[in-house]
Amino acid sequence: MVNESKEKKKVMPGEKLAVIEEYNKGRGSYQQNGIIRASEVGEAKINQEKRAIEVVKYTKELILPEEGLDVIAETGSVTRRDARVDIIKIDKKLIDPTYSGVLHVNEVNREFSRNLEMALRTGDIIKAKIINTKNRLIQLSMLGQEYGVLYAYCARCGTILQNDHGRLTCTKCNRVERRQIARNYGKEEIV
Amino acid sequence: MSKRTSKKKQWIRVDGRQYNELREVKIESGVLPNADGSAYIEMGRNKIICGVFGPREMHPKHMAKPNEAVLKCRYHMAPFSVDPRRSPAPSRRDQEITMVMRFALEPAVFLERYPRSSIDIYVEILEADGGTRCASINAASVALVDAGIPMKDLVSACAVGKIDDRLIVDLGDYEDKKGQSDLPLAYMPKLEKVTLLQMDGIMKTEEVEEAIKLAIDGCKQIYEIQREALKKKYGIDKTKMEEDTPDEDDAGDTTEVTEQ
Numbered sequence: 001m002v003n004e005s006k007e008k009k010k011v012m013p014g015e016k017l018a019v020i021e022e023y024n025k026g027r028g029s030y031q032q033n034g035i036i037r038a039s040e041v042g043e044a045k046i047n048q049e050k051r052a053i054e055v056v057k058y059t060k061e062l063i064l065p066e067e068g069l070d071v072i073a074e075t076g077s078v079t080r081r082d083a084r085v086d087i088i089k090i091d092k093k094l095i096d097p098t099y100s101g102v103l104h105v106n107e108v109n110r111e112f113s114r115n116l117e118m119a120l121r122t123g124d125i126i127k128a129k130i131i132n133t134k135n136r137l138i139q140l141s142m143l144g145q146e147y148g149v150l151y152a153y154c155a156r157c158g159t160i161l162q163n164d165h166g167r168l169t170c171t172k173c174n175r176v177e178r179r180q181i182a183r184n185y186g187k188e189e190i191v
Numbered sequence: 192m193s194k195r196t197s198k199k200k201q202w203i204r205v206d207g208r209q210y211n212e213l214r215e216v217k218i219e220s221g222v223l224p225n226a227d228g229s230a231y232i233e234m235g236r237n238k239i240i241c242g243v244f245g246p247r248e249m250h251p252k253h254m255a256k257p258n259e260a261v262l263k264c265r266y267h268m269a270p271f272s273v274d275p276r277r278s279p280a281p282s283r284r285d286q287e288i289t290m291v292m293r294f295a296l297e298p299a300v301f302l303e304r305y306p307r308s309s310i311d312i313y314v315e316i317l318e319a320d321g322g323t324r325c326a327s328i329n330a331a332s333v334a335l336v337d338a339g340i341p342m343k344d345l346v347s348a349c350a351v352g353k354i355d356d357r358l359i360v361d362l363g364d365y366e367d368k369k370g371q372s373d374l375p376l377a378y379m380p381k382l383e384k385v386t387l388l389q390m391d392g393i394m395k396t397e398e399v400e401e402a403i404k405l406a407i408d409g410c411k412q413i414y415e416i417q418r419e420a421l422k423k424k425y426g427i428d429k430t431k432m433e434e435d436t437p438d439e440d441d442a443g444d445t446t447e448v449t450e451q
Contacts, residue, residue, distance in 0.1 A: 010427045012418055013336055014344030014381030039341035041421055058425040059339035062246065099248045136252065136307065
């Protein structure tokens with residue numbers, strides 16, 4: 001059991017930290033039969049504010065899709081209504097294999113809300129926000145200035161389009177395309 | 192075969208061990224840089240490597256469970272792990288051990304925290320010398336912790352067998368094949384829960400009870416080695432570890448003394 005004197009101690013999964021009458025369970029701990037036990041390898045600490053015991057883990061943090069996190073994804077198939085995307089980066093951390101997500105037309109900026117094909121095309125790298133993880137596909141949103149297409153290919157020649165004052169132009173064939181452009185188009189590092 | 196030495200009338204096992212003595216166990220965690228978590232175990236002449244991935248998106252998606260993660264295991268023996276060469280194709284035995292490993296590890300993992308995901312455990316037997324299912328469970332539980340997956344407890348496994356009407360702990364290949372019975376057991380030492388109990392051959396009821404006790408003692412010894420492996424990986428000084436269960440350690444010491 002944790003005394004106030006030894007607030008920090010190294011623990012292994014399953015080790016008894018306290019009984020439920022003493023503290024609440026915090027991150028990295030769980031409660032079973034009235035006993036709080038560690039669930040990680042790490043350092044047990046007492047959170048006086050919450051009266052909880054937490055274990056700060058030494059092992060690597062899991063990268064999980066959670067609501068509100070920013071993601072970077074590669075667009076797969078696009079229809080007028082929705083787009084399937086492969087999430088390649090969650091909260092700036094690369095993941096492999098990818099998670100699959102879906103972007104509905106209601107979740108893009110108003111000017112594109114009649115047809116999603118106007119906002120993004122297959123192969124585009126987009127930045128979006130996770131709005132729901134409770135379904136089979138992770139639901140994403142591109143509402144907001146910071147979200148949108150980060151990199152796009154020219155539909156005619158395949159070179160990466162350049163942002164020329166809000167118009168995406170191809171440097172090779174001078175084609176102009178329309179997307180929902182993210183604020184830092186072409187500037188965000190992907191890998 | 193086991194023999195009686197005439198002078199001491201003491202019964203010794205084929206490899207010179209005491210009836211309740213484990214083989215030399217060596218565990219190392221974090222051996223595979225490309226896996227999320229990994230472990231390597233040497234248990235006698237068994238050499239087993241284990242990699243853990245996840246939680247990650249389940250593939251194929253229709254196998255995903257909406258309420259919890261799926262623990263996918265793969266137990267595989269390398270063709271060169273036994274003599275004569277073994278076919279690398281998954282056999283009936285491989286399938287069984289895969290299932291048994293899953294059953295042994297599932298109670299220790301918080302699967303309900305990761306719905307629609309899969310946690311993948313790949314176990315490769317590089318060299319086999321009896322008791323690979325227990326050694327695989329030992330390696331896999333260390334690898335799961337190494338992957339940062341929250342665990343209720345480590346899972347330790349140990350087998351007890353019967354040979355010459357005597358119970359012995361941690362069977363080697365020879366004892367496994369020539370013995371009368373074999374009882375592998377997986378155990379969560381801190382929660383004091385058995386997660387796997389199998390048996391083949393014949394044992395009396397009293398013998399089974401005794402065997403379970405012996406197996407649990409063996410599991411506790413292996414648990415300490417698993418802890419050491421994790422402590423070594425994460426640079427935890429032994430002196431800084433809190434003495435969580437001094438009574439357990441003491442009990443282990445006293446039994447050793449009485450044997451001597």
